[in-house]
Amino acid sequence: MSAEAQPEVIVRPVRDVDAEALGRVHAKCWHETYDHLISKAALERVSPRRMAELWTHWASQGDDFTMRAALVDGEIVGFVGSGPARDKDAPAFRELYFIYLLHEWHSTGLGQKLFDAAVEKDAPLYLWVAEDNPRAHRFYERNGFHLDGATHTEPFLGETLTEVRFVRP
Numbered sequence: 300m301s302a303e304a305q306p307e308v309i310v311r312p313v314r315d316v317d318a319e320a321l322g323r324v325h326a327k328c329w330h331e332t333y334d335h336l337i338s339k340a341a342l343e344r345v346s347p348r349r350m351a352e353l354w355t356h357w358a359s360q361g362d363d364f365t366m367r368a369a370l371v372d373g374e375i376v377g378f379v380g381s382g383p384a385r386d387k388d389a390p391a392f393r394e395l396y397f398i399y400l401l402h403e404w405h406s407t408g409l410g411q412k413l414f415d416a417a418v419e420k421d422a423p424l425y426l427w428v429a430e431d432n433p434r435a436h437r438f439y440e441r442n443g444f445h446l447d448g449a450t451h452t453e454p455f456l457g458e459t460l461t462e463v464r465f466v467r468p
Contacts, residue, residue, distance in 0.1 A: 306371045308409060310416045313366035313378065315355070320375040321368065322351025328377075328399035333460075336431055341456035367416040369400065369409050376401045377409060379417040384425070390447060390466045391423035405434070414442060427451070427462040436465075443467045 313321065326347045334342060360366070364382035368375050377400035384394045395418060400410045418424055421443070428435045430450065444465035452459045 307373070308369070308371050308412070310367050310369050310409075310412050313354070313368050317368055317375060318351045318354040319347070321354040321378055322349070323347040324375050324378065324401060325350040325354070325399060328401060331402045332399070332432070333429070333455075336429060336460060337456055337458055341458050344456055365417045367413060369404075369413050371404070371409075376404050377413055379413040381417045381424070388449075389425065390464075391425045391468075393418070393422060393424050395424055395426040410438060411442075414438075421467075423466075423468055425464060425466045427453075427464055430461040430463045439465045 326345045326349075329345050329350075330342055360382065364380065366380045367378065369377040369379075377398075379398040380396040381393060382396060384392055386394075395414075398410065398413055398417070400413065404410075424444075425447075426439065426444070428439065444467045447464050447466045449464040450461060451464075452461050454460075
């Protein structure tokens with residue numbers, strides 16, 4: 300009887316050389332996450348190349364920003380980013396900008412590892428998330444966040460997306 304090989308899972312800082320892989324994963328995650336919220340035509344405009352160009356900029360933001368990638372057997376499967384609050388009425392000094400993980404890695408604990416690598420334990424924090432994303436809502440609630448009643452509608456791929464704000468005091 301042989302033990303099944305466990306994949307090597309690591310979470311590490313994003314590197315400049317990761318831009319292309321991050322672009323591929325980012326585009327795929329958007330398709331997996333937003334296909335019920337945004338039209339197929341809008342999502343077709345999301346390309347790995349376009350996302351890679353964004354990552355080239357995001358990877359070099361500075362010391363106040365935390366960008367981490369999750370790798371399984373050397374391949375990027377998710378990412379997270381946090382940094383200074385961007386809103387004038389921010390309920391905390393730090394904001395979780397995004398956390399995405401390929402669908403096949405949901406419910407494996409890897410999303411939690413990403414989250415833990417990007418934010419200080421129990422530090423005040425806030426984030427915006429799609430109003431119609433119950434899976435993400437449950438994840439944030441498990442991590443001590445609650446809705447604070449704030450909403451906004453953001454332009455997203457030429458359409459609009461309603462987001463709600465979660466806060467962890």
